[in-house]
Amino acid sequence: ASTAASIDGEQPAKMSKDDGWDDWCGLGFYWFQKEVGIRTTPLTCLGELDGLRVKEKVRMVEAVSALLGQEIEMANMYRIYAPGSLDDKFYAVERTGAVFRNLKMFFGDCMPWSVDIMYSEGLGATPAFKLTRAATLTCCCFNRPAAYLTDTEDKLLGSLHDPWTCCGGLDFTIRDPDGNKVLNVGGGIFQCGFWCPLPMLDFKNVRFSITDAKSGTEVGRMTKKVPSAFKYFFAPDVDDYTLEFEGLKEAPPELKALLMAMTIFIDFRYFNDNSNDGDARRTAFNTLREQLLSGR
Numbered sequence: 321a322s323t324a325a326s327i328d329g330e331q332p333a334k335m336s337k338d339d340g341w342d343d344w345c346g347l348g349f350y351w352f353q354k355e356v357g358i359r360t361t362p363l364t365c366l367g368e369l370d371g372l373r374v375k376e377k378v379r380m381v382e383a384v385s386a387l388l389g390q391e392i393e394m395a396n397m398y399r400i401y402a403p404g405s406l407d408d409k410f411y412a413v414e415r416t417g418a419v420f421r422n423l424k425m426f427f428g429d430c431m432p433w434s435v436d437i438m439y440s441e442g443l444g445a446t447p448a449f450k451l452t453r454a455a456t457l458t459c460c461c462f463n464r465p466a467a468y469l470t471d472t473e474d475k476l477l478g479s480l481h482d483p484w485t486c487c488g489g490l491d492f493t494i495r496d497p498d499g500n501k502v503l504n505v506g507g508g509i510f511q512c513g514f515w516c517p518l519p520m521l522d523f524k525n526v527r528f529s530i531t532d533a534k535s536g537t538e539v540g541r542m543t544k545k546v547p548s549a550f551k552y553f554f555a556p557d558v559d560d561y562t563l564e565f566e567g568l569k570e571a572p573p574e575l576k577a578l579l580m581a582m583t584i585f586i587d588f589r590y591f592n593d594n595s596n597d598g599d600a601r602r603t604a605f606n607t608l609r610e611q612l613l614s615g616r
Contacts, residue, residue: 367573539567
């Protein structure tokens with residue numbers, strides 16, 4: 321039977337009596353980074369930040385297959401940075417099976433998915449959080465989508481919800497482990513970047529306001545951004561997110577973890593479909609390719 325080895329709340333690996341010297345050296349490696357101040361713990365790291373940048377990674381197989389007319393849905397991946405930093409603090413990897421990943425294209429509101437969020441400050445990466453969305457029979461206002469964030473010990477940190485709005489607005493709620501609303505993330509309905517995303521002007525942005533559920537006070541902002549013209553044409557389902565939560569300096573770091581997870585939840589809900597597998601976009605790419613090959 322294996323036991324979980326940890327250092328000050330961090331979960332480096334699953335270790336057993338069969339694990340050798342290399343595994344224990346790994347524990348010492350993480351311990352040394354903490355001692356010299358390179359690394360802390362996931363929640364301590366988040367508690368020291370007043371914002372995050374979430375960058376989705378382009379998956380080549382998915383992008384090329386979409387251009388060919390039949391998208392093969394690959395696991396989503398995200399790198400998460402502190403503002404102005406090149407060293408990623410976290411990265412997130414989708415763990416959904418291949419069958420469910422591709423069924424999401426047809427039954428998006430009903431299919432389950434899960435994402436592992438790894439703590440990668442300094443050198444190496446260890447498990448930090450898990451974001452899980454269970455399968456549900458969802459239709460309009462019935463069984464609205466929700467995802468649950470847990471730590472490495474399966475302790476529930478909170479949940480993310482996409483409530484029903486009759487006009488289809490981009491409005492979300494964050495609840496604590498007891499089910500109480502703590503934050504609202506609202507984007508409204510009239511945003512050019514949602515209805516007509518383009519890599520230019522304000523068409524490349526979708527903005528959200530983060531407000532306290534009790535007082536209604538704005539405590540932060542979230543912006544979804546088209547990364548570049550190249551990524552837009554090659555992989556239009558890849559987006560970047562910027563989080564600012566300077567109003568949560570005294571809040572528990574679990575709230576910041578939930579906001580980090582909310583960027584992934586929103587991306588899965590509304591910005592995860594590659595439009596290159598549609599007829600119009602594919603026709604445009606074929607025309608451009610023919611012109612380039614013919615030298616015109």
